Amino acid sequence: MMGFQIVVLWSDVLVWLLLASGIGVGVLIARSPPLLAAWRRVGASRAGMASATVLLAFLCVGLLDSLHYRVALDGKPGDKTQYAIEVLSVLDALVGPLRTENEKTYSAPFATHLYAKETVDRPGLGTVREFPRLKFGGAHLDDPATLADDVGVTAFRSVALVTLGWLALAGVVALRCGGWRAVWRGETAFAWNAVLATLAVILLVLVPLFALAGQYHVFGTDKVGQDVLYQIFKSVRTALIIGLVTTLVMLPVAVLLGIVAGYFRGWVDDLIQYLYTVLNSIPGVLLIAAAVLMMQVVIDSHPEWFATAAERADLRLLALCFILGITSWTGLCRLLRGETLKLRELEYIQAAQAFGVSNWRIILRHILPNLMHIVIIALVMDFSGLVLAEAVLSYVGIGVDPTMTSFGTMINNARMELGREPVVWWSLVAAFSAMFILVLAANLFADAVRDAFDPRVA
């Protein structure tokens, strides 16, 4: 058993805090019948539940990637234990070979040879230019021509395994929810059929991929020979943090200022309105670029703050979240202000005023709960927007730290290779598809949430 040291990055703290508060909010919701009823409607929506299943899969990857540690280096017994400079996560440990089995440079998905010719010394033949065999991809094959058979067999085996596992799971669900027919026809209160179907698709894609990933680079490798599948997994956490932590930063600002502006009117309203109008009229990318560059200078001039490169990248990620949050609260704030303006004229607010209830108590008891549906909808909708924003910013070069993997950096790196002949397409396609699925799932989920919280339905 190798010793290790747990590393707690700031973003890890935030991620787990978010999860804890998410569970806390869930408990609160379970106690409030109107909110519970709305979430039940989300649960009954097939599109919503299918996308929630996909999101949950992404979330699991992100959470596994948020438990960091440093491995102890082998040293003489008695010496003070030294730890590796590299910070690893539980996900790294789980995917093991994906991280370490690096090729020299580009290789296509399921390739057995490199993508570029090299000059090789062949005993007896002298130097030849050829596509050399990969160090790891398909290395177990004696004859590269049997590749298709080998892949087919492995894939078939894992598909069979998946089918069995899925049937067992479906059986359990059917037993608990009153019969297979009820589940399949969507007669259950919770959209189990959608969840099961999505789960089947996810498993059918992922498990064979994993089974093959040990022996092949299923999505190919990038310029420095790193496995693209591994990069995708690492990018998920970055995207989730950008999406979640940013909303966490912006939410209190937006809610507080929006309600205060709408409720108190007068000069408070004017001030807040001027503030967000001004902020809104500065070109967003420019503002973010300026802030990021300033922060870059600060980070670079204080190398002593960071024990590892991971910590530095992490701080930069958080700073990016913060900057994005500062610039993106205006939309929600404006929405909440308008709704508060409407609510404050309602008669139950006036009744409370007639009782002499204090303003802050009115805001907490009467206004905030009646705005929650907007907040929830805005949160879910903003998430996908922020994930896309990160990709754009990283592409422009003002996003996350270059050492940190994200969808944006992946796309940025792959960009140059599009002009190459023959074209290197897999990096871009893989990043694009993963991001597409994440954002689509988030959008569909947001739609389901919006429909469920629509007051006209309630």
Next chain:
Amino acid sequence: MMLEVTDLRLGFAAGRRTLLAVDGISFTISRGETFALLGESGCGKSATAQGLMRLLPAAGRIVGGSVSLDGEDLLALAEADMRGWRGRRMAMIFQEPATSLNPVLTVGRQIGEVLERHLGLAGAAARERMLDLLRQVGIADPERRLDEYPFQLSGGMKQRVMIAIALAGEPELLIADEPTTALDVTVQAQILDLLAKLQVDRGMGMLLITHDLGVVARMAHRIGVMYAGELVEVASREDFFTTPRHPYTQALFAALPEVSRRGTVLTTIPGQVPSLAAMPAGCRFAERCPQVMPVCRERSPEWREATPGHAVRCHWQGTTAAAEKSPDFTVDRKISEKSELLTVSDLKVHFPIRKGILQRTVGHVFAVDGVSLTISPGRTLALVGESGCGKTTVGKALLQLIPPTSGSVRLAGEELVGLRGRRLRAVRRHLQMIFQDPFASLNPRLRIGEIIAEGIGALAAAPAGQAPAAVRALLQQVGLPDDAVDRYPHEFSGGQRQRIAIARALAVQPELLVCDEPTSALDVSVQAQILNLLKQLQAELGVAYLFITHNFAVVEYLAHDVAVMYLGRIVEQGRAEEVLENPRHPYTQALLSAVPVPRLDGGEGRIRLGGETPSPASPPTGCHFHPRCPKATAVCRERYPERTAVSATHAVNCHWVA
């Protein structure tokens, strides 16, 4: 017979079930006849109208039956053919004039649309026709109005334009769905007159949908009473008002507040209309019927012709309910008029109109412009007026919810205007308010217990720890079950919600309750329950009410004193008997005569009042009422009249009386 509806059944899809909103109704309308569909909300009246026009909402389904107009089966027509009928052969007027016109199109465009589609008129010919139509519906200066947008028109004019649009295709059948419910009484009288005249001129058939017995008495030739999706009684106007047969119809009449019922408990219909999902198998009214027999719960009654042309669907063969004398409010308290609970003098509330970048004040809306009144303990003062006259603002200014511009409000000698913080809160224990809309006045996210306890907590009206007991006692007092404490507002009907609002206001034991149209959003039978409750509470607790309303029937039934407001000022005030029986101000006289009475003999000597209430931002010079006053003279245009005492308690602001 022009329109024949046979066994029409309409439903709304809910999941995999179709809930029947209209269950087998049959009626006919002949040319030149007005058939009124009468019933409380949720009885399927509007669904019937939409079904006839085939304009049901997306979830609506026509389940069965037939609708034939001049022998053509409308339900069998293709949608494209149906479009040729709508607007041409049959047209519809909706309830809310504010939303039935498109705000971004001129009046002319909206009328022209119909002319072009159905009569192929365009250009100068169409314009000529439009002017003609606008003249017919009584719009002055039609040339100008034709190019105006809906926001430039008043509510009454919008409804006139809507009628002009409906008439543009020269329909044979006009469906009017609550055409005057959103309008003031004086404007309502104008629109009803107009509809009656147009019908006679054109010989149209008219299907009038309403909940107002007064409108029925004024307009209808024959009447069909709907209850829970079924017709229960069809009768001619005379039969209907002289000998109503169905217990439901009788209960509707008995529930009306009137001056003759003062001091008595109004008859109410217990319970509520059954929900679509849970229709009883037998007679649908059985649960609420005073004449219920065992057979009613088993079998749905067949149609029975009581006299020719008067059909009833009821097992009960009797004619009128044994006139059981409803109990009186014996405790009509000894009212001490000497002491004054609340004295308002020269109260003004002006709202600034701001314009431009710098938000400079360019004028004022004179919402309340010098109102003086007094309320004695345990008495009810009714503040009457049409919409926009500032009566609600008076109520809110009394509670200091809107800061008054000037004037004084003294409660038991203590000045309220200008009070702040702790001292204002202390005073608020004595004054509370009940709002108009029972759906907007309760926070949907709080339980009933929390809602009622809010005031107790904020004003420390009960010792800590006793709040739950106090809440239960209040619920009992307003006639709600104990288990309501843990439920949410959406689980209650409109009447029950209004009871909750009353309980909330009573929680701090106020001496004065400002009731802002507390029954105007409720059905007649539920209104009676709330009025009974208010009266009973006054007898028990000695609360004084400031009752803000536009409904004279309620005033007659409930009020001790009356103040009539017009454009921010009180024009006449006095004892209820004095003002209602011997009104002196022309406005009061017109208001009283414009109220449609639910009797056959109503309507003689009606005073027609032209125009509508002017904007309170620029009130007319002199007497505010002079542009509409039939008795206006030169002096009325120059000077606002002084207050003239008619008797010790009755005063009028009018030159004509002075």
